[in-house]
Amino acid sequence: MPHCPNCGEGFSTQQNFCRECGEDVSEIVENSDTSSQKEATDKSGMGRGAYVTDTRIKKVESVLDDDETVHYLTRGSTVDVEGSSAGTSLFGDDRSRKSGTKGYVRAAITDKRVAVKIPQWLGSDERSIPYDSITSVDLDTGLVNKRISLQTPGQTYHIEVHEPGKDECRDAVRFIREKISETKQQQVITQESADPDPTEQLKNIKQLHDEGVLTEKEFEEKKQSLLDKL
Numbered sequence: 001m002p003h004c005p006n007c008g009e010g011f012s013t014q015q016n017f018c019r020e021c022g023e024d025v026s027e028i029v030e031n032s033d034t035s036s037q038k039e040a041t042d043k044s045g046m047g048r049g050a051y052v053t054d055t056r057i058k059k060v061e062s063v064l065d066d067d068e069t070v071h072y073l074t075r076g077s078t079v080d081v082e083g084s085s086a087g088t089s090l091f092g093d094d095r096s097r098k099s100g101t102k103g104y105v106r107a108a109i110t111d112k113r114v115a116v117k118i119p120q121w122l123g124s125d126e127r128s129i130p131y132d133s134i135t136s137v138d139l140d141t142g143l144v145n146k147r148i149s150l151q152t153p154g155q156t157y158h159i160e161v162h163e164p165g166k167d168e169c170r171d172a173v174r175f176i177r178e179k180i181s182e183t184k185q186q187q188v189i190t191q192e193s194a195d196p197d198p199t200e201q202l203k204n205i206k207q208l209h210d211e212g213v214l215t216e217k218e219f220e221e222k223k224q225s226l227l228d229k230l
Helices: 026-032 054-058 166-194 198-210 216-227
Strands: 070-076 078-082 095-099 105-110 113-120 123-130 136-141 146-151 156-161
Touching: 054 070, 070 166, 078 105, 105 156, 105 166, 113 156, 136 166, 146 166, 198 216
Parallel strands: none
Antiparallel strands: 070 105, 070 156, 078 095, 078 156, 105 113, 113 123, 136 146, 146 156
């Protein structure tokens, strides 16, 4: 049985907090579960961070979709939200700090988005940041903690990271950048497939002109407009 590092009271692996003193013991529970330390299987075939385990995924599963795959996880204490009337605080105007008052702040970097869970005493504050809304991602590394910053057109999310280490954080940032690039490429392909073929349109307006639906002037104007697109 593991013991609380604060008061020494024993606790079960089903607890996240010490019943005697209230100390957060969730990480001790994670580390004591040796079976959960094996790297989780990735159904998509893409790599996962070594910090990702079944036990840790369960801690964020309430913010995940059923078909969502977790590739990286982070654990910290705060998320700073900046921009779009986020609020005024000690950390500056238009910036507010979200802290986990009932456990660690955890970010799940999945195949779809970055999902952040901020546990509170009265429920949880959840943030979802799709890759198609992220314009840039940066990593700041300090002596102790790291910070991943996700910039969107409306707000910037500064996610404090205690775990995993710097190398895995760099891998996570690279993964996010790859997903942003993939999303942009898909948007271009979708847009190109949605745009009608100018050649086909020329045939259509020619037929309309021959049938007398379009006047000579209208036909020439539309034809020139389509030729400019070729």
